[in-house]
Amino acid sequence: MSEAAPASSVTPGTPDTPGSSDTHRTTADPYGTTAPLSAPLVAPPVPHASAALLTSLSPLLHDWLPRQRWFAGKGRPVVGFTLVSATELLPLTGSPGLLHLLVRAQQPTVPAQGAAAPPPADCYQLLLGVRRSLPPTLASALIGRVAQGPLAGHTVYEALSDPRLAGLLLERLRLPGTIGSLRFDKDPTAEVGSGLTPRALGAEQSNSSIVYGNSHILKVFRRVHAGANPDLELPLALAGEGSARVPAPIAWFEGANPEDPFEPFTLGLLQPFLHDAEDGWQLALKSLAVGRDFTAEAHALGRATAEVHLALAASLPTLTLGRPQAELLTAQMAERLEATVQAVPALLPYADGLRQAFDAVRELGAAGPVVTAQRVHGDLHLGQVLRTGDGEWTVIDFEGEPAKPLTERRRPQPVVRDVAGMLRSFDYAARSHQPWDPDWATRCRTAYLDGYTAASGIDPRHQAVLLRAYETDKAVYEVLYEARHRPDWLPVPMAAVRRLARPS
Incomplete structure (x- = not known):
């Protein structure tokens, strides 16, 4: 790369300080969430060459980034990029080089209702491979050829598609x-x-x-x-x-x-x-396809869910939800309902009954403490659990709903939120099979709740008001999603809406 401006002024990829083995111990904050007790990670100044590098890459990223399925800002134009950090994991003078970027994608947005300013631009992690030319085996990873700046004349591509560069990440993780x-x-x-x-x-x-x-x-x-x-x-x-x-x-x-x-x-x-594991969704569909009972698996899954909840309650702070938290919770649910009614008119005939599900939680809160809240999975369904070769259930993907703010995803919540998500998942599995077998879902729901009760000593059915509210909120979300993306699936959540809108 002798004819280009030197990229070595970007932070060089040389380990210089050891990692800390207790980086992620946690403690409670006033709201009851957790905050890391980590040694600070100080960002070095962004070298001038790094800023110039982003400028030269921007035309390629404008085209490539919105086409990635993990890009969250679809439907809004990208008007620019802001560099958060740039790190050379392999020198860009090599072949290949490996560049790590954190960039914010600037897009038009408006403040949320009641907010003083729009939220910060989404931040994305990019791992870019750099070569003079791309071998045919990596053609599908191409981002583009840089026209100007420090990497002029070089080809940039998705690094994780390159076995050599993906292997380098593992080596870095081996050496803190x-x-x-x-x-x-x-x-x-x-x-x-x-x-x-x-x-x-x-x-x-x-x-x-x-x-x-x-x-x-x-x-x-x-x-x-x-x-x-x-x-x-x-x-x-x-x-x-x-x-x-x-x-x-x-x-x-x-x-x-x-x-x-x-x-x-x-x-x-x-x-x-877990190479010998299969996810719960595929197992459920196979069970339906051959007419096999799934209640034993559902019961064991209920036990596994309860064991995860018990361990989270033992290791992280809990709090008691009272009237203010109940009112906030129901206000958020009601707001989502009203927005969905406007977007999906088919929901209108059931809106009053669904509102009653949320009002019941508000009334419960007015009478005194509602329930203990703790850290939960946050997005639990059959696709988030794996059954391993020895028949045991494992829970994965604790990120929560990625579209929600991190502070909300880390907030303690009633365990019935996770329970409601799994109950809705049984309904989805049953409805995906023709002919529809509603009894299959009912049996699985009962077995799951029985398993949860057996392992925890807490029967979610005794928290019927909260369970109904969380199921309702989940079904409302499903209605909006299916109406926008899969109209043929809309009858699945609408069947739940009809059930949940009826008075208990």
């Missing part, structure tokens, strides 16, 4: 330390093999995953937020409690947040790869 704006850390008791062949998994909506050999899987978060990601925070807490219901984190890496060194970006998480 800080490289520029990035900090790599690991469980000191865990072994990470070397020389494992990487392969990318497809069809993910919000992240990218790489499987190494048949033993490890690395999830790379694409749209990142300042603060501890629940997908790292909660499995670490569960591993600390000795829970076998979650693949324990092996290693992870973070990026410095220039605005707050104590709130870094969680960027990636390495966990054991």
Whole structure:
């Protein structure tokens, strides 16, 4: 790259400080969420060459970024990029080079109702490979050829598609330390093999995953937020409690947040790869296809859910929801309902009955403390659980609903939120099979609740008001989603709406 401006002024990829093995211990804050007790990760100044690099890459990113399935700002133009950090993991003078970027994509937006200013632009993690020319095996990873600036004449591509560069990430995770704006850390008791062949998994909506050999899987978060990601925070807490219901984190890496060194970006998480496991959704569909009973699996899944909740309650703070929290909760649910009624007129005849489900929670709160709240999964359904070869259920993907703010996803909530999500998932599975067998869903729902009760001593059916409200809120969300994206599926949540709108 002798004819181009030197890119070596970008933060060089040289480990210089050791990682900390207790980076993610947590404590309570006044709201009852958790905050990391981590050593600060200070962002180094952005070199001038890094800013010039982003300027030269911007024309390519304008075209490429909105086409990625994990890009959250679809439907709105990208008007510019702001560089958060740039780190060379392999010198850009090499072939290949590896450049790590955190960039904010500037898009037109408006403040939320009652907000003084629009939210900050979404921040994305980009891993870019750099070569003089791209071999045919990497043609599908092409981002483009740089026309000007430090990388003029070079080809830029998605690095995770390159086995050599994906393998480099695993090597960095094996050796904790800080490289520029990035900090790599690991469980000191865990072994990470070397020389494992990487392969990318497809069809993910919000992240990218790489499987190494048949033993490890690395999830790379694409749209990142300042603060501890629940997908790292909660499995670490569960591993600390000795829970076998979650693949324990092996290693992870973070990026410095220039605005707050104590709130870094969680960027990636390495966990054991359960190669012999099958997800609950596929198992349920197979059961329906052959007419096989699924209640034993549902009962065991209820037990597994309860065990996860018990371990989270033991390891992280809990709080009691009273009248203010009940009113806030129901106001948010009611707001989502009103917006959906406007968007989907088919919901209008049931709106009064659905409002009653939320009003009942408000009335419950007015009478006194409602229920204990704790950290929960936040997006639990049959696709978020795996049954391993020994028949045990494992829970994965603790990130919560990615579209929601991180502060909301980390907020303690009643456990019936997770329970309601799984109950809705049984309904979806049953409706996906023809002819529809409503009794299958009813049996699975009952077995799941029985299993949860047996393991926890708490019967979610005794929290009927809250359970109905959370099921209703979930069904309303489903109505809006299906109306927008899969109209043929709209009858599935509408059937739940008709049931939930009836007085208990």
